[in-house]
Amino acid sequence: MNDTALEALLRRDRFVIQLALVVLTALTWAYVLWLTRHMAMPGMDMGGMTMDAMAPQARPWAVPDLLFGFTMWSVMMAAMMLPSAAPMILLYARVGRQAKAQDKPFAATGWFAGGYLLAWAGFSALATLLQAALNHAGLLTQRMASANDIMGGLILIAAGIYQATPLKDRCLANCRAPLSFIQRHGGFRGRPLPALLLGVRHGLYCIGCCWVLMLLLFVGGVMNLVWIASLSALVLVEKVMSDGRAVSRAVGIGLFIGGLTLALEYWPRH
Numbered sequence: 001m002n003d004t005a006l007e008a009l010l011r012r013d014r015f016v017i018q019l020a021l022v023v024l025t026a027l028t029w030a031y032v033l034w035l036t037r038h039m040a041m042p043g044m045d046m047g048g049m050t051m052d053a054m055a056p057q058a059r060p061w062a063v064p065d066l067l068f069g070f071t072m073w074s075v076m077m078a079a080m081m082l083p084s085a086a087p088m089i090l091l092y093a094r095v096g097r098q099a100k101a102q103d104k105p106f107a108a109t110g111w112f113a114g115g116y117l118l119a120w121a122g123f124s125a126l127a128t129l130l131q132a133a134l135n136h137a138g139l140l141t142q143r144m145a146s147a148n149d150i151m152g153g154l155i156l157i158a159a160g161i162y163q164a165t166p167l168k169d170r171c172l173a174n175c176r177a178p179l180s181f182i183q184r185h186g187g188f189r190g191r192p193l194p195a196l197l198l199g200v201r202h203g204l205y206c207i208g209c210c211w212v213l214m215l216l217l218f219v220g221g222v223m224n225l226v227w228i229a230s231l232s233a234l235v236l237v238e239k240v241m242s243d244g245r246a247v248s249r250a251v252g253i254g255l256f257i258g259g260l261t262l263a264l265e266y267w268p269r270h
Helices: 003-038 063-101 109-136 149-162 166-176 178-184 192-215 225-240 244-269
Strands: none
Touching (some): 003 063, 063 109, 063 178, 063 192, 063 225, 149 192, 166 178, 178 192, 225 244
């Protein structure tokens, strides 16, 4: 294959992957927008789950409730994380196409991307169980925000402290340097299962970077579109900006102060 043909092939492949990411991200955000709108309607049936079932001190969640919650979290995590994962996925696709042109093919990019989303699906399952427990304990409002200032303050404080931990820095470093991450973890994979597991590992680093930030949804509201969009923007900035770590530190200080203020304001009222 001559250089001109290879360049055309790479451009087409890059366009297809970019289009797929844009479409998938748009679809997930469309679902989130639809959900935030319709969950504002009390008593509305959401595939077997109603807003009444999510009110404070509601009945324990049944299997349909858990399945709906898991779907909600999974789609929301995909919407929030895909934009920041795009550089890694596009890098994998570009190098994979070059290897294929040299008769040394890697596993399809979909395996790597699927592993990444699989890791966040695992996080979504845990978040669903946590939401069900908090809901049953009466610690969430109907909008799925914290009904207790102490709990909300502690989550903010925990998130603020975590922003400055070595674990956060290590995970963020793996998310910020796609090529270095792949080289440190055995390189590109030729078979589907290893490629899937590599994607899972990258997803786990992203979870390690962002899991406490995702818990902030329980402070502002799981279906609060402003909080969802703000956290998505923060995750993206941390990963793609040259001073992402400085942003993390600054946000951490703000979260810590906000959490401390919220908790201290609670005491005079009780």
